[in-house]
Amino acid sequence: MRLMDVLAGQPRHPSRRRFVQGMAAGGLLAGISPVVRAAFDVGSAPTVATGGSAPVLSGTDIRLTIAETVANFTGTARVATTINGSIPAPTLRLREGDTVTLRVTNRLPVATSIHWHGIILPYQMDGVPGISFPGIAPGATFTYRFRLEQSGTYWYHSHSGHQEQTGMYGAIIVTPRDGESIRADRDYVVQLSDWTDEDPQRVFAKLKVQSDYYNFSKPTVDDFFRDVSADGMAAALDKRRMWNEMRMNPTDLADLSAATYTYLMNGTTPAGNWTGLFRPGERIRLRFINGAANSFYDVRIPDLKMTVVQSDGVNVEPVSVDEFRFGPGETYDVLVEPQGDAHTIFAQSMDRSGYARGTLAVRAGLEAPVPALDKVEWLTMGDMMGRMEHGAMAGMDHSTMNMQHDMPGMDHGAMAMPMQHDMKGMKHEAMAMDHSQHGMMQANPLAKPSQKVRHARTEFGPSTDMRVDMPRTTLDDPGIGLRDNGRRVLTMADLATVGGPLDKRGAEREIELHLTGNMERYTWSFDGLEFGQSTPVHFRHGERVRVILQNDTMMTHPMHMHGMWSELETADGGFQARRHTIPVQPAQRLSFLVNADAVGRWAWHCHLMFHMHAGMFREVVVA
Amino acid sequence: MNGIEDKTMQKNGIRVVAAIVAISGFSSAWAQSGPAMDHGGMNMQAAADATDAQDTQDRRDPHAYADGFTLDSGKYALPGPRQLSLADEHSFGSLLVDRLEHAQVTRGGPSGTAYDMQAWFGRDYDRLVIKAEGEHANGRLQEARTELLWGHAVASYWDTQLGVRQDSGLGPGRTWLAFGVQGMAPYWFEVDATAYVGSDGRTALRLGAEYEMSFTQRLILQPRGEFNFYGKRDVAHDIGSGLADGVLGLRLRYEISRQFAPYLGVERTAKFGQTADIARAVGEPTGETRWVAGLRFWF
Numbered sequence: 021m022r023l024m025d026v027l028a029g030q031p032r033h034p035s036r037r038r039f040v041q042g043m044a045a046g047g048l049l050a051g052i053s054p055v056v057r058a059a060f061d062v063g064s065a066p067t068v069a070t071g072g073s074a075p076v077l078s079g080t081d082i083r084l085t086i087a088e089t090v091a092n093f094t095g096t097a098r099v100a101t102t103i104n105g106s107i108p109a110p111t112l113r114l115r116e117g118d119t120v121t122l123r124v125t126n127r128l129p130v131a132t133s134i135h136w137h138g139i140i141l142p143y144q145m146d147g148v149p150g151i152s153f154p155g156i157a158p159g160a161t162f163t164y165r166f167r168l169e170q171s172g173t174y175w176y177h178s179h180s181g182h183q184e185q186t187g188m189y190g191a192i193i194v195t196p197r198d199g200e201s202i203r204a205d206r207d208y209v210v211q212l213s214d215w216t217d218e219d220p221q222r223v224f225a226k227l228k229v230q231s232d233y234y235n236f237s238k239p240t241v242d243d244f245f246r247d248v249s250a251d252g253m254a255a256a257l258d259k260r261r262m263w264n265e266m267r268m269n270p271t272d273l274a275d276l277s278a279a280t281y282t283y284l285m286n287g288t289t290p291a292g293n294w295t296g297l298f299r300p301g302e303r304i305r306l307r308f309i310n311g312a313a314n315s316f317y318d319v320r321i322p323d324l325k326m327t328v329v330q331s332d333g334v335n336v337e338p339v340s341v342d343e344f345r346f347g348p349g350e351t352y353d354v355l356v357e358p359q360g361d362a363h364t365i366f367a368q369s370m371d372r373s374g375y376a377r378g379t380l381a382v383r384a385g386l387e388a389p390v391p392a393l394d395k396v397e398w399l400t401m402g403d404m405m406g407r408m409e410h411g412a413m414a415g416m417d418h419s420t421m422n423m424q425h426d427m428p429g430m431d432h433g434a435m436a437m438p439m440q441h442d443m444k445g446m447k448h449e450a451m452a453m454d455h456s457q458h459g460m461m462q463a464n465p466l467a468k469p470s471q472k473v474r475h476a477r478t479e480f481g482p483s484t485d486m487r488v489d490m491p492r493t494t495l496d497d498p499g500i501g502l503r504d505n506g507r508r509v510l511t512m513a514d515l516a517t518v519g520g521p522l523d524k525r526g527a528e529r530e531i532e533l534h535l536t537g538n539m540e541r542y543t544w545s546f547d548g549l550e551f552g553q554s555t556p557v558h559f560r561h562g563e564r565v566r567v568i569l570q571n572d573t574m575m576t577h578p579m580h581m582h583g584m585w586s587e588l589e590t591a592d593g594g595f596q597a598r599r600h601t602i603p604v605q606p607a608q609r610l611s612f613l614v615n616a617d618a619v620g621r622w623a624w625h626c627h628l629m630f631h632m633h634a635g636m637f638r639e640v641v642v643a
Numbered sequence: 644m645n646g647i648e649d650k651t652m653q654k655n656g657i658r659v660v661a662a663i664v665a666i667s668g669f670s671s672a673w674a675q676s677g678p679a680m681d682h683g684g685m686n687m688q689a690a691a692d693a694t695d696a697q698d699t700q701d702r703r704d705p706h707a708y709a710d711g712f713t714l715d716s717g718k719y720a721l722p723g724p725r726q727l728s729l730a731d732e733h734s735f736g737s738l739l740v741d742r743l744e745h746a747q748v749t750r751g752g753p754s755g756t757a758y759d760m761q762a763w764f765g766r767d768y769d770r771l772v773i774k775a776e777g778e779h780a781n782g783r784l785q786e787a788r789t790e791l792l793w794g795h796a797v798a799s800y801w802d803t804q805l806g807v808r809q810d811s812g813l814g815p816g817r818t819w820l821a822f823g824v825q826g827m828a829p830y831w832f833e834v835d836a837t838a839y840v841g842s843d844g845r846t847a848l849r850l851g852a853e854y855e856m857s858f859t860q861r862l863i864l865q866p867r868g869e870f871n872f873y874g875k876r877d878v879a880h881d882i883g884s885g886l887a888d889g890v891l892g893l894r895l896r897y898e899i900s901r902q903f904a905p906y907l908g909v910e911r912t913a914k915f916g917q918t919a920d921i922a923r924a925v926g927e928p929t930g931e932t933r934w935v936a937g938l939r940f941w942f
Contacts, residue, residue: 143719150727224730226901228767229737229941233901236860264830267800477702482768482796531708538799540827543731543767547705550731550767555709556717621719635731643718 042093042215042282042289073286073294074106074190074209078113080120084134086156086178087127091187093215093282093289100187101128101178107287108211108311109176109190116171116197122164124156128183131155134164135179136192137349137580138333138600141166143620146582148179151621151639155180171196172333173307173351175211182220185313185629189213193307194333202329204305204355208296212319212367212376214281214312224630227275231542234279237271237371237396239263262401266486270398271371272539272574273500275630276314278374283315285367285376293387294378296365298358304380305329306365308344308352313629316347316370316576316603318502321363321380322391326354328510332599337516344510345370345499347578349601349627352510362386370501370576372396397501399574399606406491406607466527468593469568469611474532476547479572483548485538487572491609493591499576499605512588512610515597521587522598523615527566530611531557535571535579535604535626535636543634544573544626550635557624559616559642569602570609577631578603581640583622586612601627616642736764737941741853742894744906744937746778752931755780768796772804777812786812790821790837801826808839814879817841823849831855846874861898867891867910876917881925883917896939908935 084103091100091107103109114120126132133155135147145166149155156162171194178188191209216223226233239260247256263270288294298304306326310317320326320343327338330353344352356363361382368375372393379387475487496513497503537544546554559565567586569579579586580601588596589611604610625637711717715725742759759776772794777787792806802825810817823837832852839847851869858864870889873882892910899905913930914922922929 148727150721150725154721154726225735228735229739230901238857238860240857240859242858267827267829267831474701474703476705478705480702482798482801485799532703540800541767541796545731547703549705551727551729552732554714555706556712556714557708558710558712619719633730635729637729639714641712641717641719643712
């Protein structure tokens, strides 16, 4: 292997710090395009100053070549899979209304593919091997051709094996046909990703053996005694009781952590400090793309408000926030007007094990303070059980003695804060319920998404470790680790797509699927059935269908349906936002409407790559 | 060792056994926790199952949305056999050497080497399982148990295991049919309970449990217990009927990596009932305290 040649004679043992922070001059060592080499020459200078990272390709005829390239982000050389030799891949700057031709040549020893994430196109062009086409064989060139019917920030990545993890991702910017309505003086892509020196297949195999392999925030005896001295023995025991009975880990926030990952911003390590330059007084558009394989990021720019103007490529009513969370596949465009000379763009991983970082600066080499990582917060009962209504509890069967018995434990101790939060949501819920009672009078039973939880019969077995009977249905929870943190954090309830839904029709039909898994076995599925045991979900061509997703797991899953938009709605059936990737929080039940206007077969999956690979994947047939 | 100590040990042992039996009994109830389970739920999942039982008719058919389409047939399916398969259709495998240790009996007593490992190969819900445990001392294999099993997932945290066991070492070899459950009980007890049927009407039951207490993210204390019951006397192996022997141990390991951890520990072995009588009759100790030093690792 080429890698071995590179490594020969120089065994390296990078320090832990270097591993997490990465190398300042990290990047690709060989086989890179001149453009990228130039960028990295700048990167390896004592003061890091690059205005952008990936090269930009534009026009209507683009050639992309996929090959193995040696990369070094941590002090250890590794083989990456790259598109045109760079990480991230070139940014494709395209124009709405154009028909683009993208010729993709495979120079890998294995098959590959490219999926244009969020782009509406014919299914044969969607790039999912085994569903849209057979894939691109070694040595072969596949020609993608489609007309761009939309504008905004999107991205592209491999849909084969673990190639996305090893470097195959890049940004797509589609400029509006009628000119840009969002005014900014500068425009930067900020693509976040995650890198591991390990073989991703080996990482996956390890998780199959020990699913908490990379979790170094597990509860310890030490934590227990700290709680005992702070809150007393009873409270400390109560805090742990349900987790222990359920055999669930309250710090199961991410499958993979900085124990293997180096978090990257525009292909640059935290030590490398990707920098976007600006002149004082300018308004900057930052196109955030989560191109990570398996990492949720919480993004903020301390002391700077971000105005969110677009999500998943679709303009939203501007909303000013301090922070937002997004998962793999999602994008947010924000506007910022820097006041100081330098501002840190800080993106901590959801499990608080590490961060990606860059800087907005008036000149190269400036840095601003980098915040400390937030503390790891335990998941709450609400994350596991959904709504914590006493009424709902009482409504449960008497044989659930223990459930009621558990209630006192939940009222006490560390759960107090999240409880309050959930209580707020709960009142909201109760109001919604009232409305729904009035709604009963109306003729259309599909005006609102059904609240009745219906588990699939295949959810009762070894493939699942929990089921939620009283899901949360509100969209205003920022999620674990972001609640009541003193910052204004974006939630789904803040998003309002400009112009409303694509189609004024209401739902003509409703389908319900549950997101399921068993953390101990590291299995992930829909309705308790992994992909191999599943059958496709059929949408009738032309129908407007409501999809209800209920998350019966403790992790947030960014759900990406290919080929058609997912129009997120509230629990009342009101339109919220048009998305291509919808994060579903633990114990949450949400719904979206789909216009089944794109015939063909499409992939629908969790965009956490390791969940997708485990089987949280369905096929959709529109016919 | 004196009689009082012995009795205390025995009492404690019985208490532990009772606890393990309780746990494993509970677990097997667990293992069956299907729609029928309705024993006034000991916890949330059981409770949930109980309520679900009433709503069984409400359970969705997970294929109801397919309308006859399958992954490899129907409109727009790629020609030929299905091309896309994910990890749920691939096999994985692992070998865990839970204990590979040097054991030294106190006060300059005998020493030996012990191993305890488990390997598996297969998919998520069905796999081949190999378990091997044994002790080597005085230049020869003292006793060894090797099992070849089919592991089948039956509940969230439980697998049933069916197969054969071969005993070797001192005395004649024994072959058994094995049926057991292995999994995780509430409060994270790893439980392994197996019943055996051998030739000549021999039966046996082995109960084991392990627990892990994390002092830090890498320093982990592992209490461990194992008890063996036999249906009838086996003179060739100095075993009486009933509860025959048991061991309780504590091992403190440091995970240099998740996959490699040296440890130090101590364990107490004891023989009970008829088996203890046999030991006394031949002048052998009915219990020992051993210091152990070893490695835990897996691939």
